Amino acid sequence: MTLRDLLDKILRRQPASATTARERLQLVLAHDRSDLSPETLDQMRREIFEVVAKYVDIDLEEGDVSLETEDRVTALVANLPIRRSMAASSNE
Amino acid sequence: MRRTGRIDAIKVTRSNRDPVTNSRTILICSGKGGVGKTTLTANLGIALAGQGARTVVLDADFGLRNLDLLLGLENRIVYTAQEVLAETCRLDQALVKHKQEPNLALLPAGNPRMLEWLKPEDMQTIAGMLSERFDYVLIDCPAGIEDGFKNAVAAAKEAIVITTPEVSAVRDADRVIGLLNTHGVSPVQLVLNRVRPKMMANQDMLAVDDVTDILALPLLGLVLEDEQVIVSTNRGEPLTLNGSASPAAKAYGNIASRLQGEDIPLMDPAKERRGIRARVRRLMQTKIF
Numbered sequence: 001m002t003l004r005d006l007l008d009k010i011l012r013r014q015p016a017s018a019t020t021a022r023e024r025l026q027l028v029l030a031h032d033r034s035d036l037s038p039e040t041l042d043q044m045r046r047e048i049f050e051v052v053a054k055y056v057d058i059d060l061e062e063g064d065v066s067l068e069t070e071d072r073v074t075a076l077v078a079n080l081p082i083r084r085s086m087a088a089s090s091n092e
Numbered sequence: 093m094r095r096t097g098r099i100d101a102i103k104v105t106r107s108n109r110d111p112v113t114n115s116r117t118i119l120i121c122s123g124k125g126g127v128g129k130t131t132l133t134a135n136l137g138i139a140l141a142g143q144g145a146r147t148v149v150l151d152a153d154f155g156l157r158n159l160d161l162l163l164g165l166e167n168r169i170v171y172t173a174q175e176v177l178a179e180t181c182r183l184d185q186a187l188v189k190h191k192q193e194p195n196l197a198l199l200p201a202g203n204p205r206m207l208e209w210l211k212p213e214d215m216q217t218i219a220g221m222l223s224e225r226f227d228y229v230l231i232d233c234p235a236g237i238e239d240g241f242k243n244a245v246a247a248a249k250e251a252i253v254i255t256t257p258e259v260s261a262v263r264d265a266d267r268v269i270g271l272l273n274t275h276g277v278s279p280v281q282l283v284l285n286r287v288r289p290k291m292m293a294n295q296d297m298l299a300v301d302d303v304t305d306i307l308a309l310p311l312l313g314l315v316l317e318d319e320q321v322i323v324s325t326n327r328g329e330p331l332t333l334n335g336s337a338s339p340a341a342k343a344y345g346n347i348a349s350r351l352q353g354e355d356i357p358l359m360d361p362a363k364e365r366r367g368i369r370a371r372v373r374r375l376m377q378t379k380i381f
Contacts, residue, residue, distance in 0.1 A: 016295035021259050022302050028259075029266050029306065 030067035033074045041067070048078060057083040108250055108279070115223040118230050118351075119248035119277065123264030125235030127256050128285040131321060131330075132344070133232040134162040139332040139348035141195035145227040148187065151201035152215065152244040153234035163190060164328025165198050174202025176221070177214050183221050192333060197226070207239065212246030219247035237271060245275050252312060254283040257298040265307060281312035283347060288317045289361040300361065313347035314359050315340050339364065 008015045031038070045065040052058055059081040068077050109116050120133045130153075137149040150173070151159040160166040171186035176199070183199075190196040199222065222229045231248060234240035245251075251272050255265040265282075272280050284303055291297035304311050318340035324331045331341035332348070346356050 018292075018295040018298050018302065021298050022306070025259050025262055025298075025306055028263060032263065032266060033270065 026069060030069045030074050033069060034067055034076075036067070041065075049080070052080055059083055110223050110249070113223045115226055116228050117219050117223055117247060117249045118228065119233050119244055119251040119272075120230060120254065121233035121241065121244070121251060121268055121272075122235065122254045122261070123237060123266075123268040124255075124261045127261050128254050128283075128315070128321075129235070130158050130162055130232050131325070132252070132254050132283060132285070132315075132347075133159060133230050134330045135332045135341075135344035136348055136351070137163075137196050137228075137230055138190070138193050138330045139345050140228050140230075140351070141190070141193045142332065143348060143352060144195065145352070146195055146225070147228040147230065148197045148199060148222050148226040149230045149232060150199045150218065150222065152231050152247075153240065154201045154206050154210065155204050155234060155240060157201035159232045160188075160198060160200050161328060162325055162330065163196075163198055165190065165200075166328070169200045172200040172202040173218055174206050176218065177202075177210075183225075210239075210243055212243050215243045215247040237267060241268075241271070245272065245277060248275075248277050251277045251280045252283055253280060253307070253309065254285055255303065255307070256286040257284060257292070257300075257303055259298075262298070262303055262306060269307060269309065280309055282307060282309040283313045283315065284311065285315045286317045287314050287361055289364045292361050311358060312350055313343055314361065315343040315347075316359075316361070316364060 005015055007013070031041070036044075048065055049058065049060060049063060053060075063078075063080045065076065065078045065080075068075050120129050120136070122129050133149050137147050141147040149159060149163070151157050153159070154173075160169060165188050168188050170188075171181040173186065175181040176183050176186045187197040187199055190198070199218070219229055219231070231244050233244045253265050253269055253272070255261045269280060282304065284300060287300070288297055292299055300311070300314065316339040318338055320331055320336060320338035321340050324336075330344075331338060332344045335341075343359065346359075349356050
């Protein structure tokens with residue numbers, strides 16, 4: 001919490017909204033530009049997890065597949081922390 | 093994520109112009125309604141004409157036409173684009189010349205029923221006829237991304253996207269920019285309208301850089317929120333017509349000059365908050381942290 005956020009709370013002012021606007025826009029535009037609905041994205045996320053989980057032991061809690069946008073180019077970014085590889089575990 | 097610096101306004105190059113007639117056909121669009129397309133078209137038209145360029149404004153909003161009203165020409169319309177296309181009148185019969193600014197003409201939108209048969213090729217025909225006679229053809233695009241937009245975009249070579257620093261307007265602008273790219277319209281430049289410096293300073297309005305970063309377009313101009321816009325609309329006299337000193341009039345004039353290739357620095361919203369009354373008001377409302 002920044003000093004301004006704290007003061008906003010004490011003085012019961014509304015927090016500055018421009019940051020919220022920017023973040024909401026970036027998220028909604030990433031979806032608009034890819035033409036993926038949240039449901040489709042969610043299904044794709046589950047399927048990616050399933051495929052990757054066949055080969056490596058991934059941390060589903062920490063894993064994330066999301067859309068990011070920069071300069072009007074949208075990318076699908078998957079961040080899947082690996083606990084350990086399946087090969088290693090089967091050798092034990 | 094954030095890119096540093098702004099892309100400078102695009103310089104006029106030969107390729108922007110029609111190779112035969114040396115004319116520029118510019119679509120003015122926004123996606124969302126009510127962000128200032130028609131006001132920009134009217135003011136830019138007057139400003140360009142005032143700088144000596146032969147300019148025509150074409151109302152492509154056949155459903156809800158208003159360009160005639162903002163220019164104060166609503167009582168002088170005899171024929172419209174509809175009669176020109178049907179070849180029941182000549183182009184020069186339909187063009188309405190502005191009295192105080194003879195370099196500017198309006199080609200009025202036809203009957204809303206035109207939408208039933210109008211095709212992109214029809215708009216290309218009209219724009220082609222206009223580009224033979226004028227240096228600038230400004231097309232006032234309808235809101236939305238449906239048939240009206242598709243017809244208008246077919247006639248455009250380049251575009252100005254106008255938006256306000258609000259989430260809905262920026263989102264819709266983004267959709268339109270995507271479609272302009274698909275249709276090969278280039279260059280596409282941005283005008284940010286209804287900027288409120290105080291709200292931006294308080295971080296309660298998207299910053300200029302936020303909008304240009306998100307939309308990734310070069311900024312052609314910034315227009316401050318200005319009550320005089322409403323006054324001028326009431327009168328049917330665009331602000332750029334009478335050399336008004338209001339902030340919006342200045343901004344529209346600068347946009348016209350930049351379009352013509354002049355290098356005019358962009359206004360800084362943070363420096364537009366002067367004057368004793370503004371200072372006192374600001375002091376009362378300042379959030380110091």
